[in-house]
Amino acid sequence: MKWIKANNEFDSLPASIRIFKTSDSLNGRPFRAWCAEVKLKDKQLDFTAQTGEGNSYTPSEFYNREGKPYIVVNGGYFSPQTRQNLNLIMREGKIVAYNVPALKSLLSDSFYYATRSAFGISKNRQADVAWVFTDTAKRWPYGFQTHPIIAKGSNPDPSFTDLHTIEQWNWWKMHTAIGGGPVLVQEGAVFITNKEEQLYAFERNDRHPRTAIGYTRNHRLIILVIQGRSPGIAEGATLDEEARILVDLGCVEAINLDGGGSSCMLINGKETIVPSDETQRPVASVFMVLRGRKSETGNRRSEVRGLKSEVRSRR
Known part of the structure; x- marks a missing residue:
């Protein structure tokens, strides 16, 4: 797939952010992607997630509410009725939204305990993907690194012991995290866990x-x-096609986030793909790339030095 650098289509971006687009066909079908x-590792940038705190907003509204980040992209799944986030979200090392703890079985009175996937960035800027189980009584999510846990039970609000697992896990201590699913890429290869995560x-x-x-x-x-859903222009992609594109882009690990009418990415406030509803859908969470606090502090210090220099010259 041929990607074309597209930084010049947006207002000034730092050198550590590169934007690409493609309109190559995909398996003989019209295709568009960004x-x-x-x-x-660029400390002039920060990475964070934000929720609507019980409300939903369009990505453009998040962009204006959050100080006009460089990049805003829709986050994980949510209930259109209650606007509740259905996936893990972590902000500044704190859990602000939890995974849905249990899914009711259609065939019995039991519940399925899903360990759904999340993408995280630690405080020292190391990225990771894990299948996570969240417990409102715990400071950190339980993280599984090699595969999701498949468990069932009768408790609609399970704790970790209800998983009945002896699989190796770790406290998933991320500074920023956004959940979704399923996992698409692991160890640089296509690895899709949609059935295990009960997604698609x-x-x-x-x-x-x-x-x-x-x-x-x-x-x-x-x-x-x-x-996608743009007949004759862009027909979207399957999970497998999406995963193969991510592998071709060099991803070691990657996850799917909410798609369909929610898919939207803004660069300096400007849309990239055309949303399938033709207008942006309000979403309950976003992931953002923004100017780092150290950078802002440095700019303020430069402004102060400039003012002092101007005062001295006037004297």
Whole structure:
């Protein structure tokens, strides 16, 4: 797939953010997508997630509410009725939204305990993908690194012991995290856990607009948005097609985020893909790349030095 650098289509961006677009066909079908590649180690940048705190907003509204970040992209799944986030979200090292703890079985009175996937960035800017189980009584999520846990039970509000697992886990101590699912890439190869996460269990081959997030071995954040439901222009992608694109982009690990009409990425406030509803859908969470606090502090110090210098010259 041929990607064209598109930084010049937006207002000034730091050198550590590169934007690409493609309109190549995908398996003989019309296709459009955008990709952001961001250096995770650039301390002039910050990475964070935000919720609507019980409300939903369009990405453009989040952009204006959050101080006009460089990048705003839609986050995980949510209830359109209650606007409740259904996936883990962490902000500044604190859990601000939890995974849905249990899914009711359609065939019995039991519940399915899903360990759904999340993308996180630690305080020292190391990215990771894990399948996580959240407990409101715990400071950190339980993280599983190699595969999701499959568990069932009768408790509608399970604790970790209800998983009945002896699989290795770790406290997933992320500074920023956004949940979604399913996992698409692990160890640099296509690895899709839609059935285990109970996401698109029977819809793996459907084509839709998509949003995904991952990272490369050389510490680059990758955000991919795929346009869809635009007949004759862009037909979207299946989970497998989305995963293969992410592998081609060099991702070591990557997950799918909410897609369909929610898929939207703004660069300096400007849309990339055209939303499938033709207008931006209000969402309950976003992931953002913004100017770092150290950078803002440095700019304020420069302004102060400039003012002092001006005062001295006037004297």
